[in-house]
Amino acid sequence: MQRLYRKRIVLGVGGGIAAYKSAELVRRLRDQGAQVHVVMTRGGREFITPLTLQALSGHPVHLDLLDPAAEAAMGHIELAKWADLVLIAPATADLLARLAQGMADDLLTALVLATDAPVALAPAMNQAMWRDPATQANARTLAERGLRLFGPAEGSQACGDVGPGRMLEPAELAERAADCFAGGRLTGRHVLITAGPTREDIDPVRYISNHSSGKMGFALAEAAAEAGARVTLVSGPVHLPTPDRVERIDVISARDMLAACEAALPCDILIAAAAVADYRPQAVAPQKLKKSPDSDDGLILQLVRNPDILATLAQRADRPFSVGFAAETENLREYALRKLKTKNLDLIVANDVATPGIGFNSEENAVSVIDRAQRETRFARTGKGKIARQLIAFIADRFDQA
Known part of the structure; x- marks a missing residue:
């Protein structure tokens, strides 16, 4: 099982032996399916070349805080939003100290x-430096945050010492x-998710539909499976691969989707991310409709x-914990509350x-979640995979409180 499949990891490389x-990391x-972008400190470049890590990661290595090649020269913001995980290895004593003080004097x-992604540190230093009270205090501070x-x-160290x-x-x-x-937050739970558009036939070659790509619903299905749930994904017509460990049911029309959902019940949580056609x-x-050659009238x-x-x-009397989506172009909060x-x-x-750049057919999204008490929680613009994991964690919390 490749738990890192399609995960976005920023690897920070500090200045230690x-x-x-x-490089091996x-x-x-990448062998586990992750996408990796490498950020190197000035000291890190003294021990291993950026070219080596570029060749292994498949991406240019990020070196400078203000990068002329980055959008608006704000590379740190772009990477912060992109990352699903920031892993710093090696994390030197100097890096631990600067992070504990909240400094921002280099890109890393x-x-x-x-970033709002999880941050993990792999300490690497001389045993005396690790044992020093200042380093221990910095490590505690960072863990508490x-x-x-x-x-x-x-074990043995490059300097000849032996120890932690x-x-x-x-x-x-x-x-x-x-x-x-x-995370395992939804272990043992059945989550039913709808995704994509529906199609309502006009004749054998035409139909009514919408611009939904299904990407958000599929990302939610993947995130729910990661959280340990048994996931049933009922999808309209899309061109997306089925997420690992997800049962997928393909449908065409709104009535098909309703029937498939009812057949999949009971479930603990329903997440309705599909863009269902309101009318048919x-x-x-029975045959393709033809325009009249003798008339300019419409159809x-x-x-x-x-x-x-x-x-x-x-x-329903046995209703699941129910989560809907309101995709709107105006009066967003008003229509969502309704x-x-x-x-x-x-x-x-x-x-x-x-x-x-967000919503239908895009790779990113930005959403708000509103509960029955009209409390609103905002999730900032980022990749749909990351938004999906944030939403699943939020939904799991509220489900546990219900």
């Missing part, structure tokens, strides 16, 4: 302050990095309402699809 192990992470330390410490190990301070081996660091994504043609033409289609899948499932109430939901995810 253990930096030679970073990059390879191990600025990135740590700017939620940064994870991987190691150090004990060795950086963990790359294989173990890759395993611990994978553990960061194995009253009658489907009139009589439409009827489709069943409301989310409202139907959320009104859906929350009328559909009898526990949470609604409000998504402003009028904002360029």
